[in-house]
Amino acid sequence: MSSSSPVLTLEGVAKEYVQGSESVQALEPTSLALAAGELVGILGPSGSGKSTLLTIMGGLRTPTQGAVLIHGAPFSELEEKERARVRHARLGFVLQAAGLVPFLRLRDQFVLHDRVARSRARRAHRDQLVDELGLGGRLEAYPEQMSGGERQRAAIAVALYHDPDIILADEPTAALDSSRARTVAELLAAQTHEWGKATVMVTHDERLLDVCDRVLVMSDGVLTETTHAEVVRSGPVPPGTGQD
Template sequence: MTAVAKPTAAVAMALSGVSRDFHQGEEVVHALRSTDLEIRSGELTGILGPSGSGKSTLLTVMGGLRTPTTGTVEIGGNPFSALPERKRAQLRRRWLGFVLQSSGLVPFLTLADQFSLHDRVLRRPPAADRRDELLDTLGISKRIRAYPSQLSGGEKQRAAIAVAVYHDPKVILADEPTAALDSRRAHDVARLLAQQTHEQGKATVMVTHDERILEVCDRIMVMHDGVLREQRQPGRHRSPAALRP
């Protein structure tokens, strides 16, 4: 019997030859060096590295918040980084969901109002059923009238994930989403991101220095001095020294 090849998942985002330089006086800092990367639907990619290695710069370039010094970023096979800021922002709102270390929730809005804000920005009718399903799945439906200051650290991060995926983005970019959490909450948040990736077909990139959560990743990459390199299977690394290229 002839084996049936497993179909290759679609490329949701692609970086080709991407670099990003900064000027500090007369010195040029190479925060990101000639990076090629494909992010596929249904795959959670963990990017590990020490502070200052270029992880956050990579994520901001992927998210269209910074433009690359050289190279290109494409979303769904379409130009992204080369677009004017206004068009890049429009594409970003439709395609991308951000999960930040600080949750990114607006402090003076209730959790319910965080979703309403997204509806207004995207100029679409409210999707209360989807909102309620997300909050119920994440175990925080009873907190829908709470302000961010009234939520625990774990609740804030779960709320941030719910808000980030509410508009059904194709790509989730998570920047140190577990850094401020204890081990139990860190694993909870990481598993929630993995669930969204695998069950909903998102392409997820999780930038972290937290080795506790690598077990949920489909692949692990390591960044050091602006250079991104593929590593072996998740769970095989135990010390920061072993993770350096």
Template sequence: MTLLKLKQATKTFGKGHTKVEALKATDFSVEAGEFVAIIGPSGSGKSTLLTIAGGLQSPTTGEVLINGNPFNGIKEKQRSKIRFSEIGFILQASNLIPFLTVADQLNLVDKVAKEAIKVQEQDRLLKDLGVMELKNKYPSDLSGGERQRVAIAKALYHNPSVILADEPTASLDSKRAFEVVEILAKETKDKQKATIMVTHDTRLTESCDHVYEMQDGVLSKVR
């Protein structure tokens, strides 16, 4: 089952002599259970593709489909609802709320979704990511690597069908980076998610089913 699909998606900024084609016409899809990596130099269009896939910006032309349903060209309220229920974002910056403990970061997801607090699921994720002992601490008490692992737990917690990870291991040491990628790979397979990871570290692509490279807004398959 195709969970994410881009059909001839493009993104252009500016006009005339300032025009920049950040993403040239791109067809791209990820199936349930697939873990895909996108590599390439800074400014090549990787993050642009990811933000379009996640509905944070709309393509200039083309289509984005989530679970076979249109994701661009719909009202922002509908897009926000799909983003919350179907997509988990893992960004370079942890984006944690400073006045909430680690546990409360996850509790907030339950409150927004109007669900009962899932303590068992919280504990499983925090344990897998090596931050269980930090459950009652605040972001200011954590190292950069610890904050990022909590952010990953937060992204996975509402069980999205699509995970979009933009340099998710940037602030982690090599050992923890490989562990985090293995967790993402396991979640992808076990729960049949579609995961796209943008990374500069090609060593981390060994766990991926497919690897793509972005150069000057052009996406090409490496393996």
């Protein structure tokens, strides 16, 4: 793990939603710093607030209070257009449903990204990624022609294609069996360490936490640092009552 300054910093970030005459505190004030080459696992049940936290990290939601910084520069306080520009350049997302365009071959998923970013194709970089992720022979395949594990590996390749500083993975293994889930988690860890990314993996599966460099638990909007060993000793995290 790198000892350099944080890539992503949360400074007292909190999120409150108003529902009718009531307010719901989805995320209590939270501070966190992520370094390059670090995979942080966030464990928590549905409704605990972990998805809210991840979307704030990614600039998809703005916090009610506090600030998100990328490389020490303001991110959450930017206007939406500028935040979207930084998000596209600096962040990569890996989603539970893979996030691939269903009617595009894997090759064309990368072409689409080039067109959106108005950047030149990086075929050598693309080929290196797909080879490292075991997808070298699948560039002509549509998502429906891939296995669940292949789709998630393809999503990781597309997320890494533009060389983002930060990878945000939201339940990336939820739709996979235990063996494939393990493979995807280990791939995320390997890519994080080899490519020097700051990666957050939100999960409900404590069996995957041993691949993480740090482990955090989210419960009712409160984020607490722990260890994989402590999670194993304490057993499953109790159901939360917050809002994801």
